[in-house]
Amino acid sequence: MITSLLDTFFNDIDLMIMLVGALVGIASSLVGTFLVLRGSSMLSDAIGHSIVFGIILVWLITHQTSGPWQILGAALTGLLTVFLSELLINTRKVKADAAIGLVFPVLFSLGILLINLYASDVHIDAHTVLLGEIGFVWLDTLSIAGHDVPRAIVTMGSMTLINAAFIGLFYKELKLATFDAPLAKALGFAPGILFYVLLLLTSGTAVAAFDAVGAVLFVAFVIVPPSAAYLLTDRLWLMFLYGALISVASSISGYYLAVWWDVSIGGMMAVMTGVFLALAFLFGPRYGMAAQWFRRRQQRALNDSRTLAVHLYNHEGGPEQDVENVTQALREHLLWSSSRANRVVERSCQRQLITLQGERLALTETGRYLAREILEPGQHNNR
Amino acid sequence: MTLLALLGDYTLQKVAIGAALLGLISGVLGSFAVLRKQSLLGDTLSHAALPGVCLGFIIAGGRELGSILTGALVTGTLAALTMLLLTRMSRLKTDAALGVALSVFFAVGVVLLTYIQGGNNASQGGLDSFLFGQAAATLTSDLWVMATITAIALALVTVLWKEFKLVSFDPEFAACSGLPVILLEATMTVMIALAVVVGLQMVGVVLMAAMIIAPAVAARQWTKRLEHMVLLAAAFGIVGGVCGAVISAMGPGLATGPLIILSLSLIVVVSLLLAPGRGFAWELYKLRRDRRTLRTQQVLTTLYRLARHHRDPAFRSDQGMVDAYHGTNTRRALQYLAGKGWVRFESPHAGDPATQPHWALTESGRHEAERILTELEGASR
Numbered sequence A: 001m002i003t004s005l006l007d008t009f010f011n012d013i014d015l016m017i018m019l020v021g022a023l024v025g026i027a028s029s030l031v032g033t034f035l036v037l038r039g040s041s042m043l044s045d046a047i048g049h050s051i052v053f054g055i056i057l058v059w060l061i062t063h064q065t066s067g068p069w070q071i072l073g074a075a076l077t078g079l080l081t082v083f084l085s086e087l088l089i090n091t092r093k094v095k096a097d098a099a100i101g102l103v104f105p106v107l108f109s110l111g112i113l114l115i116n117l118y119a120s121d122v123h124i125d126a127h128t129v130l131l132g133e134i135g136f137v138w139l140d141t142l143s144i145a146g147h148d149v150p151r152a153i154v155t156m157g158s159m160t161l162i163n164a165a166f167i168g169l170f171y172k173e174l175k176l177a178t179f180d181a182p183l184a185k186a187l188g189f190a191p192g193i194l195f196y197v198l199l200l201l202t203s204g205t206a207v208a209a210f211d212a213v214g215a216v217l218f219v220a221f222v223i224v225p226p227s228a229a230y231l232l233t234d235r236l237w238l239m240f241l242y243g244a245l246i247s248v249a250s251s252i253s254g255y256y257l258a259v260w261w262d263v264s265i266g267g268m269m270a271v272m273t274g275v276f277l278a279l280a281f282l283f284g285p286r287y288g289m290a291a292q293w294f295r296r297r298q299q300r301a302l303n304d305s306r307t308l309a310v311h312l313y314n315h316e317g318g319p320e321q322d323v324e325n326v327t328q329a330l331r332e333h334l335l336w337s338s339s340r341a342n343r344v345v346e347r348s349c350q351r352q353l354i355t356l357q358g359e360r361l362a363l364t365e366t367g368r369y370l371a372r373e374i375l376e377p378g379q380h381n382n383r
Numbered sequence B: 001m002t003l004l005a006l007l008g009d010y011t012l013q014k015v016a017i018g019a020a021l022l023g024l025i026s027g028v029l030g031s032f033a034v035l036r037k038q039s040l041l042g043d044t045l046s047h048a049a050l051p052g053v054c055l056g057f058i059i060a061g062g063r064e065l066g067s068i069l070t071g072a073l074v075t076g077t078l079a080a081l082t083m084l085l086l087t088r089m090s091r092l093k094t095d096a097a098l099g100v101a102l103s104v105f106f107a108v109g110v111v112l113l114t115y116i117q118g119g120n121n122a123s124q125g126g127l128d129s130f131l132f133g134q135a136a137a138t139l140t141s142d143l144w145v146m147a148t149i150t151a152i153a154l155a156l157v158t159v160l161w162k163e164f165k166l167v168s169f170d171p172e173f174a175a176c177s178g179l180p181v182i183l184l185e186a187t188m189t190v191m192i193a194l195a196v197v198v199g200l201q202m203v204g205v206v207l208m209a210a211m212i213i214a215p216a217v218a219a220r221q222w223t224k225r226l227e228h229m230v231l232l233a234a235a236f237g238i239v240g241g242v243c244g245a246v247i248s249a250m251g252p253g254l255a256t257g258p259l260i261i262l263s264l265s266l267i268v269v270v271s272l273l274l275a276p277g278r279g280f281a282w283e284l285y286k287l288r289r290d291r292r293t294l295r296t297q298q299v300l301t302t303l304y305r306l307a308r309h310h311r312d313p314a315f316r317s318d319q320g321m322v323d324a325y326h327g328t329n330t331r332r333a334l335q336y337l338a339g340k341g342w343v344r345f346e347s348p349h350a351g352d353p354a355t356q357p358h359w360a361l362t363e364s365g366r367h368e369a370e371r372i373l374t375e376l377e378g379a380s381r
Helices: A002-011 A013-038 A042-062 A068-090 A096-118 A126-131 A134-139 A151-169 A171-179 A181-186 A191-232 A236-261 A265-283 A289-315 A327-333 A338-350 A365-375 B003-007 B010-035 B039-060 B065-089 B094-118 B122-132 B140-159 B161-169 B171-176 B181-202 B208-222 B226-248 B256-274 B280-309 B319-326 B331-340 B363-380
Strands: A141-144 A147-150 A354-357 A360-363 B343-346 B358-361
Touching: A002 A013, A002 A147, A013 A042, A013 A134, A013 A151, A013 A171, A013 A191, A013 A236, A013 A265, A042 A068, A042 A096, A042 A191, A042 B039, A042 B094, A068 A096, A068 A191, A096 A126, A096 B039, A096 B208, A096 B256, A126 A191, A126 B094, A134 A151, A134 A191, A134 A265, A141 A151, A147 A151, A151 A171, A151 A191, A171 A181, A171 A191, A181 A191, A191 A236, A191 A265, A191 B094, A236 A265, A236 B094, A265 A289, A265 B094, A289 A327, A289 A338, A289 A354, A289 A360, A289 A365, A327 A338, A338 A354, A360 A365, B010 B039, B010 B140, B010 B161, B010 B181, B010 B208, B010 B226, B010 B256, B039 B065, B039 B094, B039 B122, B039 B181, B039 B208, B065 B094, B065 B140, B065 B181, B140 B161, B140 B181, B161 B171, B161 B181, B161 B226, B171 B181, B181 B208, B181 B256, B208 B226, B208 B256, B226 B256, B256 B280, B280 B319, B280 B331, B280 B358, B280 B363, B319 B331, B319 B358, B331 B343, B331 B363, B358 B363
Parallel strands: none
Antiparallel strands: A141 A147, A354 A360, B343 B358
């Protein structure tokens, strides 16, 4: 019963493709969160490109592209890129951004040349390198306990577990190293080594995801979900959660849209991560454009009411009271348009800051208190 | 095929001219990008050119270079704007904004690419080539397009030279002197997109980043002046481009794009190692020279102080004593000083129990030691 259920599960092509996409997204955004927070997102771009060299090198030596040792070997090229870039930066001859942009194209070029020269007949061609073949992941299966499990599920699943385990084990250390590296160093946590392990995991994830989404789309899965999560929350653990949710949502929606329009599945999944980022950018609860706009509008309305209250208070009981404390005077003295003046008067009436006495605008007790608080702050607490 | 026969090859000539044009424009424009710490912007812009290439293809209904390049320019610019919007209006930092723009635009490009291929368009085959470039397929008409774009970019740089220079080195001052800094920065960004557009055919969207960065970084090693840097970067770009083109013509499977990048990277490595003033070899030499100067100056002033202490200008210092004073063997330093004529070697007196040689200051050596000491005092004051 369970066996047949599992077989149905692993034979469901749609489900398998979406699962691989979701796993790529979750594994990548786990490490990506720290890259985004540290301000070194573009390292994932460098790593994504340079592992091509590692993969082809490993293939030339072992004639295998999958397997844990192959993944580790190819992942080391990613680390090599970071190491060489830092070496260049430390000479202080080349700025950080230029150093990154110098090293990875060299390794990528070497990789492409090797592919063209020695491996053009195997399944790694230059096209797959960039785009991946997530639509065909179900073709390559492993036999585990009698079930044919797609290899990509196994590798991506293990990579997700490894990443999650690393972050779970070193959560506090990573958090400290990310937000306060000098303190982490002073406490003896070796933030540099932690970061290198993180980058090794990033490279490993890139290699594992390579067959599915290729070298460049991988960058989208690393950077975009954590960036979107960063726009939604200030809590680190929530960033992981949102990142994973966005990855799953992108994978599912991307898959169906890709099938519908008959386009690249991996590409569409990556596009969907971008769509979710745009949504977070526009409608995020605190940092979103809409929320910011709404807050600014509220602030402006509040300021207008306060201005009105002070204006009325200044002239209250004075000889020019009948001239100044009418809606007409607001247009001339505060230079408000009549629609703005009417709106402010109406809103202040609603908030019971003022009352209308014929033409004249009179402060209520609350309104008078508000004005005095602004003019002489802290003097009226006993009221 | 011999090299001479190769050089007469018509296809190679076209490829070489294209590569030279690309090297020229990316060297010139890359200099500004690298100085403004926007090296990776080129990477983002080039990846973001892919959807534009596809859109141009869809709109023109075929592989027509003019519309494809226009599309690339438009989406490249859009990506730059997206990046600007994200950094200015959200809490994302520059690196994340660059990465987001790069990967999402590229993903859109991939989707459009597969859409075109799914549509079974007859000339779709040529579209893939924009990923890595397909230099060998360069047509004479393509060269004219590339030359025109290069000419426009160079003319803009010439006309706006002073403004670009100021904005690159001191944007605050530029803004204070009333220059439209944002407009100028936008112009420079669009011009990088222009370089990317020229590079599409030759090296493709993926490798353009190095095309922008490498010549400028190499040129920066050799000079401090922007004028020389731009000219050198252009020269390096041309040399790298032509070298890559020639090598790639030597055999099958040698893709032009990667070889151009590798040639340029070699130029960078050589520049980093050997450039006078900033190269590693030069720095090593300077370090050793400085160390020797310091050592000999120390020994000289020691001799001077000993002479002063003994109130004897011709005081003969025992070599072993000077060694003990400095904690190392000072024979080489003393020999160097003797070579300069500042100290004099004196053999030990007859009957002197010490067998070590002795050294005494000469007249000019005393002056030199006094000069050094006053200089040091001046520095410490």
